[in-house]
Amino acid sequence: VPELPEVETVVRSLRGSLIGARIRSVHCTVPSLVGGEPERFCAALSGRLFEDVKRHGKYAFLVFSGGDAVAVHLGMTGQMLIAQPGRPTDKHTHLEIILDRSGQKLVYRDVRKFGRFAIVTGGLDSFVREKKLGPDALSVTPLELSGALRRTRRSIKAALLDQSVLAGLGNIYTDEVLYRIGAAPWRRADTLADHQVHALCENMRELLYAAIADSGTTISDYVDPEGRQGGFQFALQVYGRKGEACGRCGASVQRAVIAGRGTWYCPACQS
DNA sequence: ACTATCCCCTGACGGC
DNA sequence: TGCCGTCAGGGGATAG
Numbered sequence: 001v002p003e004l005p006e007v008e009t010v011v012r013s014l015r016g017s018l019i020g021a022r023i024r025s026v027h028c029t030v031p032s033l034v035g036g037e038p039e040r041f042c043a044a045l046s047g048r049l050f051e052d053v054k055r056h057g058k059y060a061f062l063v064f065s066g067g068d069a070v071a072v073h074l075g076m077t078g079q080m081l082i083a084q085p086g087r088p089t090d091k092h093t094h095l096e097i098i099l100d101r102s103g104q105k106l107v108y109r110d111v112r113k114f115g116r117f118a119i120v121t122g123g124l125d126s127f128v129r130e131k132k133l134g135p136d137a138l139s140v141t142p143l144e145l146s147g148a149l150r151r152t153r154r155s156i157k158a159a160l161l162d163q164s165v166l167a168g169l170g171n172i173y174t175d176e177v178l179y180r181i182g183a184a185p186w187r188r189a190d191t192l193a194d195h196q197v198h199a200l201c202e203n204m205r206e207l208l209y210a211a212i213a214d215s216g217t218t219i220s221d222y223v224d225p226e227g228r229q230g231g232f233q234f235a236l237q238v239y240g241r242k243g244e245a246c247g248r249c250g251a252s253v254q255r256a257v258i259a260g261r262g263t264w265y266c267p268a269c270q271s
Numbered sequence: 272a273c274t275a276t277c278c279c280c281t282g283a284c285g286g287c
Numbered sequence: 288t289g290c291c292g293t294c295a296g297g298g299g300a301t302a303g
Contacts, residue, residue, distance in 0.1 A: 260275080
């Protein structure tokens with residue numbers, strides 16, 4: 001499941017592959033993926049020159065010269081792949097961007113088809129406002145975060161998963177950061193003390209940078225644009241580790257459903 | 272305004 | 288080449 005570190009890994013890789021390349025043509029077969037008529041979406045991108053690749057939360061932005069962009073959300077199983085034109089497309093490939101460069105193409109694969117593409121014409125900031133995205137998890141300040149957390153009576157897990165509170169965390173990194181600061185996922189968000197919110201910011205930044213350094217987490221589908229899996233799944237401390245010993249106290253990691261999501265935690269270290 | 276629930280979509284998995 | 292029900296999960300829509 002692509003969260004901030006996986007999207008950041010994709011963005012860094014695509015910068016090297018896309019910047020300076022021009023779109024020769026775009027092919028798409030799934031209307032729901034592009035929010036309407038595929039023909040119109042594809043035609044609007046033909047001839048564009050890639051200038052940069054950016055990210056906010058779990059959204060990647062393919063920015064064209066002139067300022068327009070394509071916003072990409074990978075959903076649960078979306079993959080952005082750089083491939084040679086001869087490479088055969090399997091049944092889960094729903095979109096292809098043919099590049100005017102050394103015979104390459106950008107391929108979008110998505111088994112579940114929960115991903116989304118959208119053309120952004122009013123600037124990235126307006127898109128972030130429109131989608132009601134909160135501050136990015138890598139740049140949020142403790143003050144911003146504590147302000148947002150004090151405003152809700154939900155569990156800290158539900159609050160951190162809410163992209164309008166904080167953009168970038170998903171189920172995996174939420175469980176991991178709550179373990180790191182010793183906060184129980186069911187704790188009401190507005191009961192965290194200032195020093196805990198501070199610890200949350202610090203630990204979240206360290207966690208996300210460590211995951212990026214490992215090219216993200218591959219549980220099932222995630223791969224980078226070169227088709228490589230991430231490595232951070234081996235560094236996860238509680239996520240998916242029900243019954244294993246907590247590395248800090250030795251207690252057995254437990255699983256519960258909180259905020260509608262499978263949630264892993266140490267019953268002794270987190271409260 | 273806030274919060275919870277349903278739904279999309281498909282592969283994996285378990286029961287029979 | 289067994290069939291079918293259930294589950295997972297990001298986020299948008301819908302219902303309280």
